[in-house]
Amino acid sequence: MTLETFYTLTPQHPMVKRPAVPDTPGVNAFVNFWNMAALAWGGAGGTTPTLEKQLSEGWVYLSGGTAAPFDEDANGVLCNRERSQIVEIGFQGINVTDRNQFLAVIGLHALGENAMVRIALFRNILRTERLRPGDNTLAVLIDCPYDRAWIYLDLKHVKMPDGNASAFGFKGVTGYLL
Amino acid sequence: MAQLIFVSATQVRELQARYEKLIATDAAEQARLRAIEERLRAEEKRQPENPAGKESEAKA
Numbered sequence: 589m590t591l592e593t594f595y596t597l598t599p600q601h602p603m604v605k606r607p608a609v610p611d612t613p614g615v616n617a618f619v620n621f622w623n624m625a626a627l628a629w630g631g632a633g634g635t636t637p638t639l640e641k642q643l644s645e646g647w648v649y650l651s652g653g654t655a656a657p658f659d660e661d662a663n664g665v666l667c668n669r670e671r672s673q674i675v676e677i678g679f680q681g682i683n684v685t686d687r688n689q690f691l692a693v694i695g696l697h698a699l700g701e702n703a704m705v706r707i708a709l710f711r712n713i714l715r716t717e718r719l720r721p722g723d724n725t726l727a728v729l730i731d732c733p734y735d736r737a738w739i740y741l742d743l744k745h746v747k748m749p750d751g752n753a754s755a756f757g758f759k760g761v762t763g764y765l766l
Numbered sequence: 767m768a769q770l771i772f773v774s775a776t777q778v779r780e781l782q783a784r785y786e787k788l789i790a791t792d793a794a795e796q797a798r799l800r801a802i803e804e805r806l807r808a809e810e811k812r813q814p815e816n817p818a819g820k821e822s823e824a825k826a
Contacts, residue, residue: 605806616806665788678802686775707771709778710785714771724769731775733782738799740785 591691591764595679598760599648607682613765614682621648621758622674637757646760647697648675652753655745658704658716666711666744673745675758680738681765688732689766692741696724700754706744716746719756729766 595604595617608614629635629651637649650673661667666674681688696705698719706716707726717726730739747753773781789795 603806603809605809607810616803618802618806620802665784678799709773710781711788712781712784714773717769727770728773729770730773731778733775733778737782739778 591766594681594690594763594765596760596762597677598646599642599758600646613684613688615679615763615765616682617677617679617763619678619758619761620676622669622672622676623648623650624654624671624673642757647757649757650675650745650755652700652702652747652755655704655747655753657751658747658749660746661706661713661744664713666706666708666713666742669742675743677741677743677761678738679763680736681732682736684732684735684765686732686734690730690732690739691764691766692728692730692761693764694726694728694743694761695759696726696743697757697759698722698724698754699756702748702752702754703756704746704748704753705756706742706746708742708744710740711742718748723759724756 595606595615597604597617597619602619604615604617606614629649631639642649654673656668656672677692679690681690696719698721701721703719704716705719705726707714707728709728709730714728728741743758745756
């Protein structure tokens with residue numbers, strides 16, 4: 589079975605709006621970056637990866653040093669959003685039904701052995717995953733609750749339980765309507 | 767290999783209800799999300815013959 593892309597979001601194209609037309613559902617989608625960093629990262633200070641590299645390669649860097657403590661999220665809910673490194677993905681299917689499903693395929697690139705990401709839906713934690721060095725793909729399959737429902741996914745950068753953290757980059761997310 | 771997470775309809779509704787309670791008293795968060803939706807609507811009015819989604823997906 590071939591899946592047709594419903595939307596694609598990248599740092600360079602962070603917003604998609606496609607109205608519904610007869611027999612073809614529409615979509616609104618966006619990605620935001622909550623990227624608190626303790627350092628003047630990637631600019632004139634000369635730290636790497638530079639902003640130029642991130643822009644040319646099309647990804648956003650989330651540095652390890654300012655990743656959230658592993659255990660800071662209590663009661664299964666993401667906290668301290670404003671002081672975290674979070675990739676926020678929002679999307680809305682138009683002319684869809686509760687018989688549809690959304691598949692979000694997320695591309696991350698881990699720079700080191702100790703990269704962890706916490707995945708949340710509507711800020712409620714679904715899972716915390718350790719990333720392998722290099723490219724990683726996360727796939728989230730969500731039953732559509734109803735037409736035009738907004739779905740909010742968060743990817744929060746957290747440290748390992750022992751406090752170690754290495755960085756990762758967000759490359760993009762591709763959505764499919766099933 | 768992709769790591770797959772599945773969220774059922776029941777779970778989606780439960781998490782959505784918890785989220786709505788969570789942000790019910792968070793005026794700043796509600797305003798932020800409204801602003802994004804308004805920007806999407808404005809984009810549609812600005813480019814009626816060239817929907818942003820098509821352009822973005824074509825480039826991606």
